[in-house]
Structures are given as C-alpha cells and as structure tokens.
Amino acid sequence: xxxxxxxxxxxxxxxxxxxxxxxxxxxxxxxxxxxxxxxxxxxxxxxxxxxxxxxxxxxxxxxxxxxxxxxxxxxxxxxxxxxxxxxxxxxxxxxxxxxxxxxxxxxxxxxxxxxxxxxxxxxxxxxxxxxxxxxxxxxxxxxxxxxxxxxxxxxxxxxxxxxxxxxxxxxxxxxxxxxxxxxxxxxxxxxxxxxxxxxxxxxxxxxxxxxxxxxxxxxxxxxxxxxxxxxxxxxxxxxxxxxxxxxxxxxx
Numbered sequence: 001x002x003x004x005x006x007x008x009x010x011x012x013x014x015x016x017x018x019x020x021x022x023x024x025x026x027x028x029x030x031x032x033x034x035x036x037x038x039x040x041x042x043x044x045x046x047x048x049x050x051x052x053x054x055x056x057x058x059x060x061x062x063x064x065x066x067x068x069x070x071x072x073x074x075x076x077x078x079x080x081x082x083x084x085x086x087x088x089x090x091x092x093x094x095x096x097x098x099x100x101x102x103x104x105x106x107x108x109x110x111x112x113x114x115x116x117x118x119x120x121x122x123x124x125x126x127x128x129x130x131x132x133x134x135x136x137x138x139x140x141x142x143x144x145x146x147x148x149x150x151x152x153x154x155x156x157x158x159x160x161x162x163x164x165x166x167x168x169x170x171x172x173x174x175x176x177x178x179x180x181x182x183x184x185x186x187x188x189x190x191x192x193x194x195x196x197x198x199x200x201x202x203x204x205x206x207x208x209x210x211x212x213x214x215x216x217x218x219x220x221x222x223x224x225x226x227x228x229x230x231x232x233x234x235x236x237x238x239x240x241x242x243x244x245x246x247x248x249x250x251x252x
Contacts, residue, residue: 002137005034008243009166012133013038020045022089022131024080024155025139029057035135036067043072045089045131049079081143081151088121090130090158130160141169141200145190152214161250165216170201171223171240177201202242216246 006013012021018041023031026046035044048054054075062069078085121128134155140148155165170176172189176199180191189201204221211218224241 002030002034005031005135005137006038008168009135009245011164011166011245012042015039015042015132017041018043019132020128020130021133021135022155022158023047023135023137025049025136025142026057026075027053029061031135031137032057032061032073033064033067036061036069036072037064040068040072043074045128046073046075047078047080047085048075049077049081051077080154081147084154085158088127090160091127094127094129095157130163131158132160132163134159134163134165136165136167136169138169140167141202142198144198145187145200148210149213152210152216156214156216156248159248161248163248164219165211165244165246165248167207167211167242167244167246168224169207169242170199171242172201172203173238174201174240175238204242207242207244211244211246215249217249219245219247221245 012019012035019039021035021042021044023035023044023046026032026048029046032044032046035042046054046057048057054077058073058075061067061073076086136155140151143151159165177189177191180199184191184193186192186198187200189203191199193199204223208218208221221242221244224243226239226241228237228239229235230237
C-alpha cells in the first residue's frame with residue numbers, strides 16, 4: 001500500500017462530491033487501496049494490461065480491512081500504450097456537450113466483467129461522465145518511450161476539463177538505473193529488464209515536454225530524492241523519483 005500517496009497528492013482527500021479516479025496501470029492495487037480508504041464518495045476505475053494482475057488487484061482491494069470496494073472499484077483490461085479507452089468512461093458526445101448525459105448505448109468492448117464489481121450504467125446513461133483524477137504511479141516508465149506521447153493523449157481524452165493528472169515515476173540516476181548493464185540499454189535512458197519489460201528514467205525537462213505536448217498545464221514538477229539504508233547489508237540506497245501534478249485546461 002502506497003501510504004505516501006495522500007500526503008503527496010492531498011487533492012484526493014479534498015475532492016468534493018463523487019470524484020472519479022482513473023488508475024492507469026493499477027498493478028496489484030497498492031495505489032487503489034489508500035484512495036478508496038480516504039473517502040467513501042470516491043470511485044476508482046483501474047486498468048491494466050494483464051488479466052492475472054487485475055484478478056490479484058481485485059483480491060487485495062476487496063479483502064483489505066477498512067476498504068469498502070462495493071460499487072466503487074471498477075477494474076478493466078486495457079493496454080493503454082496500444083488501445084483507446086472505452087467510450088463508457090467519457091464518450092465523445094458528452095465531451096462535446098459539457099458532460100450532459102445523452103441517449104447512447106455505452107461501448108462495452110473493453111468491459112472487464114468481474115461479478116458484482118463489474119461496470120454498470122443506468123439505462124439512460126451513455127458513460128460515467130469523465131474522470132476527475134488520473135493517477136500514473138510508476139507506470140509510464142514501464143512502456144516503450146516512443147508510445148508515451150500517444151498514451152498521454154489517450155488519458156487526456158477521458159479527463160474532464162479542470163481534471164488533474166497525478167504523476168510519480170523513476171528519475172535519472174535512481175539506483176535501479178545505475179544497476180543496469182550496458183547490454184540492457186535500448187535507448188536514451190531506456191533499458192530492458194530480463195523479463196522483457198521496459199524501464200525508462202525521466203528528467204524534469206522530459207516530463208515537462210511530454211505533458212505539455214499533450215495539452216496539460218504544469219502545476220508541480222520536481223525531483224524527490226530519498227536515501228535509505230538496507231538493514232541486511234548496510235548499503236546506502238539512493239532513490240530518485242519525479243513528482244508531478246498537471247491540469248487539463250478548462251477551455252481548449
């Protein structure tokens with residue numbers, strides 16, 4: 001469970017009404033748990049490219065003490081680096097009508113049916129009306145760098161005007177970057193792990209350029225450096241992360 005999340009992103013705690021959060025690349029649900037716990041009015045829509053991972057996240061979230069996930073946790077299968085978000089998140093008609101509900105059938109092509117927590121819409125509801133917050137926690141670094149721009153554009157398409165993107169990922173010279181061997185490098189600050197997954201390390205300038213190109217406004221962007229000690233071997237561990245908050249303009 002990422003306990004630092006609410007401290008670093010207090011907007012989640014202070015959100016008004018029934019806020020909707022989209023967790024992109026939810027993994028085992030470690031980001032979802034503190035968000036659901038912080039407010040009973042928040043709903044989380046969480047996507048991942050692995051069905052097994054979604055099942056594991058479902059198990060962890062629904063079995064965590066103090067978290068009521070019923071009708072509030074909605075995982076679905078999607079590889080955001082390759083696929084568009086389903087229309088039931090924020091359909092084109094609602095995007096062009098300031099979120100007013102229109103009489104259209106939802107696009108359920110990416111519906112991930114998971115019993116009582118499956119996505120459900122009212123008969124007269126075409127989509128959930130867009131997303132208030134998008135969390136991208138150690139996610140962008142795990143996809144090929146040349147797909148990041150398109151991925152951010154897809155995220156922008158379901159974010160409400162005025163909505164926030166909450167970002168944290170690996171920064172340049174994080175200790176994991178220094179551990180990669182030369183033959184694992186596949187691009188500029190981009191490496192491939194032994195299991196075939198990618199690992200990219202961001203600079204502030206790179207993050208700024210990517211998010212600005214997607215049409216987002218920068219609210220916060222900084223390095224977060226933490227030095228800790230491995231209790232087993234006594235070695236220092238230097239962690240470098242990039243922390244950012246970005247906002248979708250209220251008018252394009």
